[in-house]
Amino acid sequence: MDKFYPKNIYPPKMPPGIERSIDLLTKPNEWDFSRFKEIMINLGVLNNGQYIPASNAPEKIHCEGWDDTMVELLRLMEQHGDIEFARSVRTDIHDKNITMGDITQGDDSKVQFDISKDKGKEASQRIVGTFHTHPSGVASYGLSPVDFITLLVQDATKDYLKLTGGNFAATMLSVAEFNKAVCAEFGLTMYMSIKENPDLFKRVEVVS
Numbered sequence: 702m703d704k705f706y707p708k709n710i711y712p713p714k715m716p717p718g719i720e721r722s723i724d725l726l727t728k729p730n731e732w733d734f735s736r737f738k739e740i741m742i743n744l745g746v747l748n749n750g751q752y753i754p755a756s757n758a759p760e761k762i763h764c765e766g767w768d769d770t771m772v773e774l775l776r777l778m779e780q781h782g783d784i785e786f787a788r789s790v791r792t793d794i795h796d797k798n799i800t801m802g803d804i805t806q807g808d809d810s811k812v813q814f815d816i817s818k819d820k821g822k823e824a825s826q827r828i829v830g831t832f833h834t835h836p837s838g839v840a841s842y843g844l845s846p847v848d849f850i851t852l853l854v855q856d857a858t859k860d861y862l863k864l865t866g867g868n869f870a871a872t873m874l875s876v877a878e879f880n881k882a883v884c885a886e887f888g889l890t891m892y893m894s895i896k897e898n899p900d901l902f903k904r905v906e907v908v909s
């Protein structure tokens with residue numbers, strides 16, 4: 702299994718000042734939406750180092766601020782069940798706010814998200830997250846093997862994901878189980894919304 706753990710799979714170390722502020726901001730075990738937003742804005746400053754220290758992964762995250770986007774994407778998904786839709790999340794590191802990109806439409810297996818920036822804000826706006834839907838079917842919820850490959854970027858992850866992704870399709874392992882397995886393999890933290898309150902995302906234990 703060693704070959705799946707190359708040194709460069711993990712993001713570069715954060716600058717010392719930033720690390721402290723991200724560390725303090727992410728420490729609470731439950732994040733309300735304003736904290737979540739502030740964390741995303743601070744992560745935007747890091748640009749390519751958009752990661753939270755794993756030791757500070759909260760148990761609960763409140764996501765009501767994404768409601769409009771989630772409702773709209775779900776509506777589109779219901780209307781056009783066979784194609785993917787996406788929307789990017791941008792932070793402005795000077796204005797300290799969050800804005801959304803346009804909703805974009807893809808085909809049945811992929812979608813490009815809007816990477817444009819507002820006029821005059823090219824230097825300060827940064828994309829820190831994305832939403833996207835999957836066509837209804839096997840991977841209609843959760844991340845797909847291709848999503849993980851995109852997210853983890855490094856070449857070495859591709860072999861693992863092709864393998865597990867292939868097994869996943871062959872065995873019809875549930876999407877949740879596949880996501881858990883990949884998170885456990887790469888030390889990622891996984892969250893799922895709860896039925897009683899779709900705005901609340903709870904951490905899922907990936908190692909039993």
Ligand SMILES: [Zn+2]
Nearest residue numbers: 833835845848
């Ligand atoms: Zn996807």
